[in-house]
Each structure stands twice: as C-alpha cells, then as structure tokens.
Amino acid sequence: MAYLRSILRSGKNAVPAVLRREFHRTLPAAVQVTVRDAIKEALDEELERDERVFLLGEEVALFEGAYKVTRGLWKKYGDKRIIDTPITEIGFTGIAVGAAMAGLRPVVEYMSFNFSMQSVDHIINSAAKTYYMSGGLQPVSIVFRGPNGAAPGVAAQHAQCFAAWYGHVPGLKVVSPWSAEDAKGLLKSAIRDDNPVVFLENEIMYSVPFEMSEESQSKDFLIPIGKAKIERKGNHVTLVSHSHVVSRCMDAAAVLAKDGIECEVINLRTIRPMDMEAIETSVMKTKHLITVEGGWPQFGVGGEILARIMEGPGFSYLNAPAVRVTGVDIPMPYAKHLEENTLPQIKDIVFSVKKTLNV
C-alpha cells in the first residue's frame, strides 16, 4: 500500500527509484531530484493548478529553455501558456507586468538576471511600487525568475549577483533558493503570492541532485517565503548564506568539524523579507556571526545582516565582531583560477571562522 502510494505521489521519479532499488521490498520515501527538475515540477504543478499562470521569456517554449528548465512544458501546455518572446527584455517585461495588472499570473524568465537590468524600470516602477502607490487598488501578481550570480566561465557581464539590488526595494519579495526542495517549495509559494517576487536561481545548482522528502513530492508542498532554514546545527559559529554559496559553507563546516569547530549553517532562502529572527536566535547561541555570499561587498546582503545585528538583541551576545565573506570587489574575470579566487572558497570561510574564534 505504501509502495503504491509512493509511486502515485512521486510519479515519474518513482521509475528510476524502482530500478535502482529493485532488490528492496519497499521504495524509499525520498527521491533524488536536481534543482532544475524541481523548478520544472513547480512550474508544471502551478500551470496545471491555475489557468491564469503562464510563462514567458526567451527560448522557454520550442528550445525547451536555455538551461532546459522548461523542457516539456510547451509540449504539454501549448502556445497560449508558454510564450517565446523576441529578445526585447524591457518590452516583454512591461507586457508581463501589464498582464499581471489585468489579472493574469505571469512567470517571466530571464535567461540570466544580468539581462533583467534592461527591464529594471518595469520590475521596480511598474511592479514593485504599484500596490502601494495605488493605495491598494492595483496588485501585481508576477514572478521574475532565472539564473543569478556566478556561472562557470561566463565572465563579467554574465556573472553579477542581483540579490542586494532587488533586496533593496520595498514592494518586492526576493527569494534565493539553494536546494531542490527550496526551489520547488519557494517557487510554488512565489507563484501563489500576490506580490511581485524576484526568484534568483543559480546555474551552478541546476544539475545538483538533492534528496526530496516524501512531503515535498506533494502538489501542495509550499515553503513559506521569509523563513530561513538551518541546514546544519552547530554551537561555535553561525554562518549565514544563500544560493550556491550554501554548498561552500557546508563543505567548510565539514572541514572545520575535523578541528572540533561546529558551525551552524543558515540557508537564508529569502532575501526580502529576511528572517532576522532565525539569525538572532542562532547568534544568541553561538555568539559568533559570519555572513557568506557570492555578491560584491559594498551595500551587499552581508552588510545588511551585520547592520541589523547591531540594531537588534543579538549584538550584546557577540563575542567578536560579526564579519562578512563576499565575492571580490571586481567584475568577474574569465581565467579559471582568477574566477575561482573571486568567489568565497572553502579556505576563505575556514580562515574567517578561525579568525573570528581566535584559534
């Protein structure tokens, strides 16, 4: 019975699971799903659930997505719901926002958030500010999604992280998932949210598989926007991160554990509204805080967290100054070793932890 239930719930994922586990009598409840497939599942389920949801962006339909995220969706839903746009970001973003104003629920894909800079007037002035400046008359239910931040070898114009830029704006929600469960649950919440949501994926994470719990395979699985997750418990230092850099923090934590240093790794999941409560609670326990991000240091996500810690109850618990580990303050270089050194590496996180703990 449990066997049948798991097949029915996990659908196509059950087949490879069955093949792998043919010697066991029961299926495992969890399955391995890549972040890419988790995003696609979220899109598929929400398209099915609500007629008003539709996708638009470059190459989302026939090409099956520049990064294959939307593979199969056009074949299933057709031209009306999966729309290929010309390469005209400001135009199609404006059109999407207008459609949202008239009651549809568009999901706009940017081939990379670097291209969203062309559309930023519509994201901010037409979408983010409208509910407020209309005195509550005009909601804009829209999701802007796509890969953000570093990607291997793409160099300066294609590797910027926009978490701080969009996180700055009242009226937007900004989400930055790390795992497959994050991606699925948060994207579903974003699509169901009546506010404009910027959904920052990351190309490095697309092919990474994660175990998805049985619960997360349900079509109503939602992760609330605005709540962080403790990926690893620890007592000595709090590491706060988001997106692909969470992987680095987990790796650094494993290295530090060998020296008896236990890191608590917090996966922010949402940039705005930020879950300061989770960070405060952790800091009150560990007394040490380090933020780790891929974006630039000046006016970044880490800078905001550190400022809020100073302003809140956590400050008096700190035994050392809270610090940030960030990407280097330069346009992303191309050469591999330069690129590697531009992002926070395991050794940078380890160094920062040991310095903070004075060991």
Add this chain to the structure above:
Amino acid sequence: TYADFTPQATFDIKKCDLHKLEEGPPLQAVLTREEGLQYYRTMQTMRRMELKADQLYKQKIIRGFCHLYDGQEACAVGIEAGINLSDHLITAYRAHGYTLTRGGTVREIMAELTGRRGGIAKGKGGSMHMYTKHFYGGNGIVGAQVPLGAGVALACKYLGKNELCVCLYGDGAANQGQIFETYNMASLWKLPCIFICENNKYGMGTSVERAAASTDYYKRGDFIPGLRLDGMDVLCVREATKFAAEHCRSGKGPILMELQTYRYHGHSMSDPGVSYRTREEIQEVRSKSDPISMLKDRMLSNNMASVEELKEIDVEVRKEIEDAAQF
C-alpha cells in the same frame, strides 16, 4: 421648450490620413442631443477641474508634479465614446481627464491631488498614480505605459472576453525604444491593442521637429495600420476610435491612431509654456480650434441646445468643482 430641439444631426468630419489601410472611418458622424450634452458636460468638467488644479497648485495645496490636460479634452471624451467601460485604458502622466472618463469622481481626484485620505489612491499616489476599474493609471515613466497596455491587451485575448486595451502616449514618448518592442510583440501575437499617440506638438519643451526624424507618428508602427486625425474634434475622435475598436475586436491585431491636439498649459505647472512656443500660437488654437467651443457651435447652430441650457451646465459644473475643492 426642450421638445423644439433637434434630436440628432449629422456632421461632416475631416478625413483621416491612412497608413496601410484601404478604408478609414466614415466622413460623417451622427450626434444625438443627449450625446452632445453629455460630451459638453464632461469636457467642461474636465476643463474646469484642470483650471482649479492650476489654482490649487499656485496656492501650494497641490505639490510636486501636475500635468494639465486643458485643450486636449476632445481626445479623452471622444475615445471613451468609442469604447466601453468594460474595455481597458492606460495612459502616461497627463491623466486627470482619463481618470474622470474612466469612472473617477471630481471629488476623489481633487482629494488625491491634495494628498487626502479620500483620494482615489488614499493620497499615496498623487497626480500621476490614480487608478479606477480597467484604468491602469497614471504612469510616471515616459513610455513605460505602452508595453504595460499591450500586456493588458494580452490578458484580454487570453481571457477571451472580447475586450481591448487603449494604450496612450505622447509625441515625446513616441521615440522610446520600448514602444517599438511593443509594436513588434503586439503585432506578432495579434493583441487587441489600440495605440494612440496624443501629438500635442511638444514633448516637454522640445517641438516634434526637434525630437523626431519622422513626425508621421501614425506611420511609426510600420507594419501596424495607422490613422492620423484631428484630435480637437470630439466626433472625429469618436468615429476613429470606433473604427479602431472594430479592427481590434475582429482579431486583426493592433492599430495605431495619432490625434493631433494641443495643450494650453505648459508641460507641467513648473513650465509657463512660452519659452519654446509663442503666446500667439496658443491664442490662435484657443480661438480657432478649442474642442469645447467647436462642439458648442455645432450644437447651437443646429438647434440641438440653447445658450441658456449650456450656460446652466457651466454653472452646475463650476459648482461641482468648487464643492470638490472644499476641504
């Protein structure tokens, strides 16, 4: 007595210039007495409301940006007469007239302009950010409203309700890149969108000849059929809008209208409006082409209303505006 008035009359209206169209709107328009009185009242209300806003701005009760519409009344009233309230409309910042035709009351417009809680947007929007049902403002960023309007049209088509979107912009905005991006997508996807360029000859202080390599705005949509017409004649605007609406509703895709019109005020209340144009020019338009006078003359010379009746409307309108401006 009222029974002596002509119930309706037919008027010749100017032929439109056509682009990629075999035929244009009809050369005659039928106006009933009721319609005439309604257009007159609405245009007069719009006129007096804008003049009152001018006063309040000079008294510093209205602050920031205030872009007045007087002179252009025939555009807003004529367009609304050619569509239904169930259709959609979006414009830029010279929006008070449209807020009125789209269902806003003078009182809530004035309250919004003066930052009161009873304002359309609870005082949080101001002059450029007023919304009503199926009216999406009021937009402050030049040109941004055009792709937004095409998006509304996309929703109309998607939801299959036979509604369309009127998407307005000025001669200044007409050079914006995002408008050309919008023409492309609206045409590709056959969106039910009427693009309307209100050409009042000046983008802020820059005349059309100094801003555009081609001032044939009705042709700038290239593959989109277009018409150019007299925006000071409310009947001309109405007939062209009906023609354009029919085009959209029959599934042919977008169409473009250029309304040749004029604003008496400067670009906004901080612009006296005479450093880039002459007072003589303004005066000439006022005396020869005023939209309200044109309608009034038509109705009086065809015995569709009396001088007293129209004066009564003027008095009622003035009172309505005065009351709305009491705080």
